[in-house]
Amino acid sequence: MAPRGPHSMLLLTLVLLAACLAWFRPLPDTYQRFGREHIDFPKTSAPNGQSYCDLMMWRLSRNMGVCKLTHTFIHALASHLWAICPSGRRCNQYNECNSIAAYPLTTCRVRRPLRPSNCVYRGIPQTRRIHMACNWQQ
Template identity: 45%
Template sequence: MTWVGDGFKRPPNKHLCCSPLICPIAVQGMSGCRSHGANRSPPPCPFLHFLPAAGRASSRGIMAQRGPHPTLLLVLLATCLALASGETRYEKFLRQHVDYPRTAAPDTRTYCNQMMQRRGMTSPVCKFTNTFVHASAASITTICGPGGAPAGGNLRDSTASFALTTCRLQGGSQRPPCNYNGGTSTQRIRIACDGGLPVHYDRAI
């Protein structure tokens, strides 16, 4: 899965989503799901367990009548993708750390509060800190090869600098609602690689 801004492209022969019949709000418009066998359905979205039965039954009718609220759709989609079974370490890295081109926002505080929620990092607890790299997945992946240098174990340091936005939780509690401030910089980064793909963001250097 390749994240592009706030959207994504699914790679050939590999699909990740919840069933549109079970998760009608979050995955409306998604064209396929990871194969679960000829006679098996993809897993339901976990957050639906917290909806009243009437709400689950009527969600499709509501969608047909009024359409999804854009913000709600993004939040539920991020949650669905984060919790759906089958997310690889590489896909998690893309979801949590790649935002290219950078999503427009009036300031870094707004950017961080929106992006941390949209990418599924504010539930069930608020993540303390997270860095978004504003570069394509392909350019970041080169760090695992000729674009990086060994830094011990499976860590590698980039030879190039990247535009970054680092979001930091304000206050001492990780209980939602989450409130973030952010800062921007252009720095080299250290990541962990596995099988030639980035799987963990370590830090800026």
């Protein structure tokens, strides 16, 4: 015999709410972290590549306690980058995909690893295809 009354209705409501929350869950932290750490659109204004990288790498690694050796910033809309990852299929066995389009980016490489607050970087502007992991769609 099926349960009846206000308790069964509350249980059904909670089950449906949990199912809806699971369906509309927020994007995983890896997706948000990738955006915070790698996307700089529109590109932050700086007089030259060194100044740009010094500023951006200071923002990125100020709490790390070390100078990060290299890092890439992509100057494109996040929606364009997320479109690299196809929905419903994998690009390779590790779920890494290559972009079809080339994107503007800046690669920052440490020149002199001093103290983390005084690291000196070289900025290398490029336009190229991107290889990225699409782990947030799993």
